[in-house]
Amino acid sequence: MIVTIDGVAASGKSSVASGVARRLNIPYVSSGLLYRAATLLALEAGTDLGDAPALIALLSGSPLRLEPLPEGNRIFLTPVGEQETGAERDLTADAHTSAVDAGVSALAQLPELREWVNAQLRALTPPFVAEGRDMGTAVFPQAQAKFFLTASPRVRALRRVKERLEDVAEVEAALVARDAKDKAQSAPAADAQLIDTSTLDLSGVIAAVLRGLHQPASSDLS
Numbered sequence: 001m002i003v004t005i006d007g008v009a010a011s012g013k014s015s016v017a018s019g020v021a022r023r024l025n026i027p028y029v030s031s032g033l034l035y036r037a038a039t040l041l042a043l044e045a046g047t048d049l050g051d052a053p054a055l056i057a058l059l060s061g062s063p064l065r066l067e068p069l070p071e072g073n074r075i076f077l078t079p080v081g082e083q084e085t086g087a088e089r090d091l092t093a094d095a096h097t098s099a100v101d102a103g104v105s106a107l108a109q110l111p112e113l114r115e116w117v118n119a120q121l122r123a124l125t126p127p128f129v130a131e132g133r134d135m136g137t138a139v140f141p142q143a144q145a146k147f148f149l150t151a152s153p154r155v156r157a158l159r160r161v162k163e164r165l166e167d168v169a170e171v172e173a174a175l176v177a178r179d180a181k182d183k184a185q186s187a188p189a190a191d192a193q194l195i196d197t198s199t200l201d202l203s204g205v206i207a208a209v210l211r212g213l214h215q216p217a218s219s220d221l222s
């Protein structure tokens with residue numbers, strides 16, 4: 001079984017995917033973490049975020065390993081020269097900075113980079129919950145159940161500043177700007193169930209998704 005949870009930035013995708021995955025006792029997969037890790041490596045290497053051949057060359061020499069645990073995804077890099085020792089660097093925290101937020105959409109609009117991410121996702125063995133922007137459309141159109149989460153920009157910004165001590169108005173503006181840059185890959189699947197999470201708490205959204213696993217597609221669960 002594949003369940004997809006797509007949605008706008010900070011709408012609750014990873015928290016909801018984790019909660020649903022734990023209830024179903026299956027892993028969840030954060031596609032955004034692959035885009036984020038690629039962006040982090042490019043920023044650290046000084047590689048242009050619009051230069052697809054240079055980015056693919058960088059990533060080919062930087063083996064990444066996504067750990068899709070139900071309680072939270074982590075991503076690891078085997079640094080150059082450490083292939084023998086197996087020593088890995090955990091990139092997860094560094095992949096969630098404002099610098100990565102600001103750069104990731106440029107890299108994510110490159111078809112070559114989307115194919116690099118999608119090939120890794122399609123190689124995973126079901127069952128799992130996959131979350132991102134285009135899980136129910138481009139990557140897993142065959143998924144058994146699809147959800148699309150939204151929430152107002154202010155609600156999303158207020159949630160995010162609880163994780164990172166930043167200014168609410170600035171965070172809101174950055175989220176709206178990132179939604180605009182991600183628009184091309186962020187259309188809900190025609191058979192996705194839409195959930196507006198603005199007035200729901202996390203357990204309410206998870207319950208709505210679990211109910212929706214048994215609903216016909218395209219119903220509004222909010």
Ligand SMILES: Nc1ncnc2c1ncn2[C@@H]1O[C@H](COP(=O)(O)OP(=O)(O)O)[C@@H](O)[C@H]1O
Nearest residue numbers: 009010011012013014015159197200201202205
């Ligand atoms: N329905 C909700 N009510 C309150 N807080 C939520 C809700 N959904 C998510 N959150 C919180 O909002 C923040 C962003 O959620 P996250 O799952 O990281 O979103 P996304 O993966 O879409 O970026 C997290 O701190 C999370 O705990």
Ligand SMILES: Nc1ccn([C@@H]2O[C@H](COP(=O)(O)OP(=O)(O)O)[C@@H](O)[C@H]2O)c(=O)n1
Nearest residue numbers: 009010031032033035104105108132133134
């Ligand atoms: N399936 C996906 C997932 C992420 N992304 C890109 O990766 C970025 C980070 O995704 P994310 O899901 O970690 O971001 P948040 O919504 O958690 O802030 C997005 O802003 C998109 O640019 C994408 O293009 N397609």
